[in-house]
Amino acid sequence: MPNKLDPFVPSVGDPWDRLKAARLMRRAGFGMTPPELDLLVGDGSQAALIAAVDALVDYPDTDPALEAKITAFAGGALANPVPDAGIFDVQWLYRMRYANHPLQEQLTFFFHDHFATEYQKIRGLVGDAVGDDAAQEAKAADILRTQIELFRTEGIKDFRSLLLAVTRNPAMLLYLDNWQNIAGRAQENYARELMELFAMGVNNYTEDDVRAVARAVTGESLDDAANLGYLYRDDVHDRTAKTVLGTVIPASAVGFGYLDTEQVIDIILSKPATAEFMAGKLIAWFVDPDPDTDAVAELAQIMRDENYVFREVLRALFKSNYFHQEPNLFAIHKTPVDFGIYLVRQIGLTDAEMSSLGHWQYLQNAITNIGMTLLAPPNVGGWIQGPAWVNTVSLINRFNLMGVGSEPSVMTDALVDSYFPTPLTATNTNIIDMMRDRLVQVPDLRPGERTIFDAHLALIDTQPLSAIGKYRAKVRALAHLMSALPVYQMK
Amino acid sequence: MGFSRRNLLKGGLAGLGYYSTAPFVPDWIVRSANAIQDLTGNDRILVIVQLEGGNDGLNTVVPYTDPLYVDPSPTALRVKLQLPVPSLHAIDALNALNPQLPDLASWFGSGNLAILHNVGYPNPDLSHFVSTDYWQQGTIPSGPISDERGWLGRFFDLTCTGMPNVDPLTMAGVGQSKIPGTLAANTYTSPAIEDISTYIINGGVSTSPTLKAARINAIHALNDVATFDPVIDYIQKTENAAEASIAAVQSISYTPPVTYPNSKLGRDLRLCAQLIHTAGVTPRVLHVRQSGYDTHSNQVGSSNPLTGDHATLLGVLNGALHAFMSDLQMTGELDRVLIMTFSEFGRRVAENSSFGTDHGTASSLFVLGGAPLIGGVYGGQPDLVHLQKGNLIQTIDFRNVYAEIIQRWFGGNPAPVLGQTFPPIGFLPAVVQSAADRRWMAYR
Numbered sequence: 001m002p003n004k005l006d007p008f009v010p011s012v013g014d015p016w017d018r019l020k021a022a023r024l025m026r027r028a029g030f031g032m033t034p035p036e037l038d039l040l041v042g043d044g045s046q047a048a049l050i051a052a053v054d055a056l057v058d059y060p061d062t063d064p065a066l067e068a069k070i071t072a073f074a075g076g077a078l079a080n081p082v083p084d085a086g087i088f089d090v091q092w093l094y095r096m097r098y099a100n101h102p103l104q105e106q107l108t109f110f111f112h113d114h115f116a117t118e119y120q121k122i123r124g125l126v127g128d129a130v131g132d133d134a135a136q137e138a139k140a141a142d143i144l145r146t147q148i149e150l151f152r153t154e155g156i157k158d159f160r161s162l163l164l165a166v167t168r169n170p171a172m173l174l175y176l177d178n179w180q181n182i183a184g185r186a187q188e189n190y191a192r193e194l195m196e197l198f199a200m201g202v203n204n205y206t207e208d209d210v211r212a213v214a215r216a217v218t219g220e221s222l223d224d225a226a227n228l229g230y231l232y233r234d235d236v237h238d239r240t241a242k243t244v245l246g247t248v249i250p251a252s253a254v255g256f257g258y259l260d261t262e263q264v265i266d267i268i269l270s271k272p273a274t275a276e277f278m279a280g281k282l283i284a285w286f287v288d289p290d291p292d293t294d295a296v297a298e299l300a301q302i303m304r305d306e307n308y309v310f311r312e313v314l315r316a317l318f319k320s321n322y323f324h325q326e327p328n329l330f331a332i333h334k335t336p337v338d339f340g341i342y343l344v345r346q347i348g349l350t351d352a353e354m355s356s357l358g359h360w361q362y363l364q365n366a367i368t369n370i371g372m373t374l375l376a377p378p379n380v381g382g383w384i385q386g387p388a389w390v391n392t393v394s395l396i397n398r399f400n401l402m403g404v405g406s407e408p409s410v411m412t413d414a415l416v417d418s419y420f421p422t423p424l425t426a427t428n429t430n431i432i433d434m435m436r437d438r439l440v441q442v443p444d445l446r447p448g449e450r451t452i453f454d455a456h457l458a459l460i461d462t463q464p465l466s467a468i469g470k471y472r473a474k475v476r477a478l479a480h481l482m483s484a485l486p487v488y489q490m491k
Numbered sequence: 492m493g494f495s496r497r498n499l500l501k502g503g504l505a506g507l508g509y510y511s512t513a514p515f516v517p518d519w520i521v522r523s524a525n526a527i528q529d530l531t532g533n534d535r536i537l538v539i540v541q542l543e544g545g546n547d548g549l550n551t552v553v554p555y556t557d558p559l560y561v562d563p564s565p566t567a568l569r570v571k572l573q574l575p576v577p578s579l580h581a582i583d584a585l586n587a588l589n590p591q592l593p594d595l596a597s598w599f600g601s602g603n604l605a606i607l608h609n610v611g612y613p614n615p616d617l618s619h620f621v622s623t624d625y626w627q628q629g630t631i632p633s634g635p636i637s638d639e640r641g642w643l644g645r646f647f648d649l650t651c652t653g654m655p656n657v658d659p660l661t662m663a664g665v666g667q668s669k670i671p672g673t674l675a676a677n678t679y680t681s682p683a684i685e686d687i688s689t690y691i692i693n694g695g696v697s698t699s700p701t702l703k704a705a706r707i708n709a710i711h712a713l714n715d716v717a718t719f720d721p722v723i724d725y726i727q728k729t730e731n732a733a734e735a736s737i738a739a740v741q742s743i744s745y746t747p748p749v750t751y752p753n754s755k756l757g758r759d760l761r762l763c764a765q766l767i768h769t770a771g772v773t774p775r776v777l778h779v780r781q782s783g784y785d786t787h788s789n790q791v792g793s794s795n796p797l798t799g800d801h802a803t804l805l806g807v808l809n810g811a812l813h814a815f816m817s818d819l820q821m822t823g824e825l826d827r828v829l830i831m832t833f834s835e836f837g838r839r840v841a842e843n844s845s846f847g848t849d850h851g852t853a854s855s856l857f858v859l860g861g862a863p864l865i866g867g868v869y870g871g872q873p874d875l876v877h878l879q880k881g882n883l884i885q886t887i888d889f890r891n892v893y894a895e896i897i898q899r900w901f902g903g904n905p906a907p908v909l910g911q912t913f914p915p916i917g918f919l920p921a922v923v924q925s926a927a928d929r930r931w932m933a934y935r
Contacts, residue, residue: 177788180845188849189787192617202618207880210617330722369689371668379543379782381620384669390726391683392733393668396692399710403693448716456709460702473698477706480695484710486718486726 005298005316008324009046016049016324017041022441023329026491027286028056028318029102031342034437053318057311059101061153069098077357080145084137085119088145089374090360093367096341103314104152109337110285111151112374115166115198116382117175119144119375125174129225143228144375147171159278159308163199163265168220168230176380179222183238186214193380195268201280204273205245212242216249216260232258245271269308275300282313287323288331289386295322329442330490333389336370338491339398343405346439347479348418353410366404369397390489402483406476416475423471428457431471435478440488449485453478533902537643538763538830539673539778540756540812542804544785545619546834548854548883549873550801552606555579555587559875568875572791572842582606585872590797591805594813595857599866603816603825604859605918607892608870611853611885615836619785619850622835627672629893635910642893643776644676646901646908652678659735660766662776666759671778680725680732681778682740684762690740692733739772747818752810756781760815767824775901781808784834788845799846808832816859825861829900829919832857833889839881853885856892858918863900869916891916898922 010016021040025032032040042048070091071079078091096105123140130139147169154162166172167190173179176190191214195205219237223229237257242249247267252260268274279299283291299317306312317323334342340363344354354360367373371394377383405411420426420434432453436445445453460473482488549569554560555576559568567573579587580596586606588596598604612631616622625631629642638645643662651657657679664671664683674681684690692710694703714730745768751761759779766774783804792798812830819825837854853873858864870887877884891913894905899919906912915921 177845177847180788182844185842185844187787187843187845187847189785192850196618202616202621207617369668369686379619379785387722387725388669390729391664391668391670392680392729392736393683393685393690395726395730396690396733396737400689400693403695407696409697446716446718449713452709452712452716456705459705463699463702473702477695477698477702480706481709481713484713484730486714486723486730489726490722 002321003298004292004295004322005302005320007046007319008049008321010044010049010324014325016044016046019329019441019443020324021052023491024052024056024318024323025102026334026338026342026441027106027332028314029099029106030096030338031345033346033348049324050319053315056101056103056318057156057315059104059156063100063104066095066098066100070094073351074355074357078360081138082141082145083134085123085141085144085375086361086364088141088148090357090364092148092374093337093341093364094360096337097344104156107155107310107314108148108151109335110282111155111162112148113285113377113382113385114281115147115151115172116377116380117144117147117171117375118377118379122171122174126228127225130228139228143171143174156311156314157309159303159310160265160269163194163269164262166198167194167217167261167265168232170222170228170230173220173222173230174228178217178220181214181218181220182233182236183215183218186211186218186238188214190214190220191217194264197381199268199274199277200271201273201277204271204277208243209245212244213264215240216242216244216264219257220261234258272300272304275303275308278308279303279313282310282317284385285332286314286317288326289333292322330487332491333386334489334491335383335385335389336367336372336394336398337374339370339489340367340401342491343402343483347405347411348415349405349410353412353415362404363401366397366401370394370401371397395489398489399480399484402480406479408472408476411476411479413472416472417468419475420471424467426471428454428461428474431457431474432478435475435482439479439482440485442487453481456481534773534827535900536767536774536828537776537896537900538760538815538828539671539776540808540830540832541671541673541778541780542784542808542832542834543623543780543782544834545622545836545838545850546784546832546854547786547790547801547838547848547851548608548856549837549840550574550790551589551592551805552608552855552868553579553587553589554585554872554875555581556585557872557875568841570842571793571846572796572848574791574796578797583868586868589802589805591802592809594809595859598813598816598859602866603861603864604857605864605866606868607856607858607887607916607918608868608873609853609883609886610833610856610870610889610892611836611883612888612890613885615852615882615885617836617850617852619835624672626833626835626889627675629890629909631890634890639675640677641671641673641675642908644674644679644681646897646903646905647674647676648678649907650903658773659732660739660772660774662778663736663766663774664778665762665766666755666779671780674776674778680728682732682736684736684740684766687740687743687762687765691737739769742771743769745769747814748821749814749817751814751818752807754807754811756807756811757814760811761818764815764818767819767828768822781811786838786847787843787849788847790842790847793846812859820861826863828860829864829896830857830859831892831896837883840875840878840883841881852879852882854883858892863919865918865920867918869918887916888913895919 018037018041021037040052082088099105126136126140130136177187178190181187188210192210215238219233221231221233223231234257239252241251244267249263280291280296302316303313417423457474578590580593581587582599627641630636662674662681668683668685670681670683692707694706711734714727718724743765745765747764751757763777766772786800789799790801819828833856836852838848838851843849873883890909894913895915897903897905899922902922
């Protein structure tokens with residue numbers, strides 16, 4: 001029996017085509033326009049697919065061209081160091097829009113959800129030792145920015161290093177209180193979530209393990225209230241022996257308490273449950289919210305074989321039968337961030353249309369109204385995914401965002417005219433199919449949907465508008481209406 | 492947490508795909524915002540206040556005469572977290588409310604507050620997410636049923652399925668852009684209402700009035716297209732719920748006679764009062780949240796136990812509940828409203844190193860209301876001597892609380908909702924069957 005994670009071999013009946021490429025880029029990135037997709041599809045061969053996936057996962061730590069673009073935008077309004085968390089959020093959205101390596105931002109987004117950390121709590125812990133209010137805000141934002149940067153550069157490398165780095169990351173030390181975890185009355189906040197949320201999942205450890213890990217990571221702390229940098233405090237470490245997940249960590253020698261932390265992470269990574277948990281999380285984010293058990297087991301095996309190097313894990317996943325043979329092109333609910341960035345990318349908005357900081361803050365606020373604010377997850381569990389994104393508030397605000405995005409002041413005449421080679425000869429059917437390919441990327445609309453679009457375009461035909469005016473009104477109306485298609489909420 | 496716990500309706504919504512061919516016809520499309528259909532045959536309302544993160548019952552309702560609580564030794568269960576007795580609001584010989592709860596102490600004095608101690612469930616789980624699921628679903632792993640709907644969603648399904656013209660605001664999440672798990676149902680989609688002013692679909696900004704109206708109609712029509720896919724169907728039903736509830740929400744004009752505190756919870760309970768007082772709107776279950784109770788650190792201030800995060804949270808809770816209760820009382824609505832708080836668990840009895848407490852088990856909850864409520868303290872005192880791994884042992888199963896509310900508040904039958912019968916606790920009087928109750932019984 002073939003394995004689900006075996007490489008997908010395109011055939012005449014099941015080709016590597018624009019629809020499959022669009023699905024890959026909705027999930028591994030934030031969407032792509034039809035001309036961009038055509039480049040990815042190439043000749044439709046397996047070699048073209050492999051080249052596309054390799055280009056996706058083999059990204060460099062940093063992209064100087066993107067950094068320069070960010071720094072130059074709106075007179076440096078988004079440049080580092082950022083003055084506060086709000087500007088940092090906008091910078092990140094801008095980065096998602098213009099990323100030349102979109103997987104880097106989607107994976108960073110995944111890890112922000114996985115290692116969920118709330119700005120608000122950290123802001124409350126940054127105090128007068130740092131300086132005045134402005135200095136405190138900048139410091140708190142920088143602490144978060146450093147954590148997100150860690151996900152951006154290290155997320156696709158090995159999970160062991162990442163877990164260790166997150167454990168010692170000031171944002172996490174502050175958020176889950178481990179900076180205050182000392183021998184005597186150990187504090188369980190980080191220890192529990194390390195096992196429950198960050199690495200293993202429930203039912204794979206006991207309450208005694210939680211208490212033992214809490215003691216083992218005593219001493220992982222911060223230097224002082226002004227700097228808020230990482231410092232290991234061996235003097236407050238609980239030196240006594242612990243039993244973690246059945247393995248004894250012997251009493252530690254003075255000066256070597258930090259090795260307990262590394263042993264805890266090695267013990268956790270040695271458990272099959274850990275690879276399965278992370279495989280399941282990656283599959284739920286990128287492939288199927290209800291992961292196939294066999295696929296999870298296979299991906300977990302790949303994860304162990306590759307020493308938890310996620311670049312190789314994702315390379316295998318994005319080339320697999322499991323990813324490309326699934327007939328459902330829209331199995332995953334778009335997050336509000338996916339919705340907002342996808343909208344901007346598919347319409348093709350650039351610095352020409354969204355030229356000011358205010359434009360991006362409008363988008364940021366709209367994404368918040370749809371239900372998601374970066375750096376403000378609801379709790380340490382991250383955002384609840386799936387159908388939970390669908391609710392009355394969310395849908396109303398999604399429709400209204402595209403309502404504004406399709407206004408002539410944003411979706412300009414020049415932009416709309418560029419969609420079709422000869423706008424004045426475009427039939428209503430041409431316009432509907434063009435906008436379907438650009439925004440929805442389904443093989444065809446449901447018959448009932450096409451009827452509704454036809455009727456709306458016929459109504460526009462009765463309006464007192466010039467020929468080009470009618471074309472533009474139709475494109476804008478369809479952009480708005482297509483955002484209200486149920487399938488548009490999916491990716 | 493497994494990855495699947497994030498899926499509200501995992502499995503059940505496994506996608507058939509956008510182009511599958513098996514028919515799945517929507518059976519729930521509401522078009523009548525003015526239609527009124529009672530949930531169970533009476534006009535009572537339940538307001539649920541979820542305290543997210545795990546509220547410390549011991550420092551909310553303090554056993555101020557328990558020698559183990561007031562133990563002055565440096566090895567006491569609580570040293571930094573011990574609230575000084577003179578600051579507390581004593582309500583009887585054994586219990587005193589937190590210094591930040593003076594108004595709730597008054598409501599207790601007037602018989603409008605019931606305190607339920609040691610509420611939990613057998614074999615407690617100390618994960619926020621797992622324990623929240625149990626409380627919201629009204630199920631536990633060793634229990635008679637397993638069901639991912641919320642306990643009130645299941646009650647709705649069992650009671651109201653097939654009824655015509657269900658009010659689109661029968662159950663609603665208020666102040667949140669998420670449908671509360673407690674209200675998740677198969678045959679009803681609870682609206683989530685956060686901000687009245689933006690709860691409206693725009694048909695474009697610069698479009699003509701004709702095209703605007705046409706766009707709005709087209710948006711609704713796109714979500715009425717028959718679908719074969721349950722995932723798509725769920726989105727369409729939610730759009731239908733938005734469409735059906737927008738007019739009612741936009742018709743809100745009630746100005747309360749009291750000033751609510753300008754806290755998130757205060758604003759949300761004010762919106763609840765507005766919904767209760769809006770003509771043509773008949774909410775039966777409203778759900779609000781207050782987050783921040785995961786007080787591992789700074790539960791009390793490092794130099795003053797009267798400060799810190801828990802004091803702030805309870806101060807907000809006290810102010811918001813007091814305004815809401817006063818509003819309902821002044822407008823004569825209090826007797827048909829019941830308010831229940833809940834939290835996924837309590838906290839560890841012994842404090843930790845960071846002026847806080849780690850996850851625990853049983854905790855105290857509040858039920859507030861008007862004349863029907865029998866105020867008092869239920870469940871016995873927290874037993875600080877016999878702990879289980881440092882945690883309190885539950886004496887009231889939360890399903891007993893739910894059963895009592897379904898049976899004695901709504902006049903419904905809790906057994907099919909909870910999978911078995913649970914004896915009443917007694918904070919509500921036994922139901923005297925009215926004609927309306929008998930009407931409900933016909934649906935059983």
